[in-house]
Amino acid sequence: MLKRLAHVTLYVHDCEDALRFYTEKLGFEKRMDSRMDDGSRWLTVGLPGQELEIVLHDPTHWHREEVAQEMLRQVGKNPMWVWHTDDFWSTYETLRQRGVEFVSEPNEVMYGIEVIFKDLYGNRFLLLQQVFL
Structure with missing residues (x-):
């Protein structure tokens, strides 16, 4: 199993x-x-x-x-992964200062705060601070 x-x-x-x-x-x-x-x-x-x-x-x-x-040929075409954080704004700012490229602005949604970023090959990842409803 x-x-x-x-x-x-x-x-x-x-x-x-x-x-x-x-x-x-x-x-x-x-x-x-x-x-x-x-x-x-x-x-x-x-x-x-x-x-x-x-x-x-x-x-x-x-x-x-x-x-x-x-x-x-598959480099940069990975399905999006979701990374959780307990402190969205601090994590977002740290990554931004380190030069991580964000492809969206932070967005408050009903389940938390999220933003999409890319790695050096273009793979997309979601940074999420989840709130429980």
């Missing part, structure tokens, strides 16, 4: 650029960083205190050329 979600994968063009974005701009921590002899790299990040890890995956060395190219 399924137990838990352990990893989600984001396809990236450059692991170092992605690592810097997720750690320096969004505050993630590097969890695993293993380099293989063939040039492939297992690189994961996660939020402090959260078990889920995001795999920053450059498929170039992991897969056959045609498979890797298909995966690279």
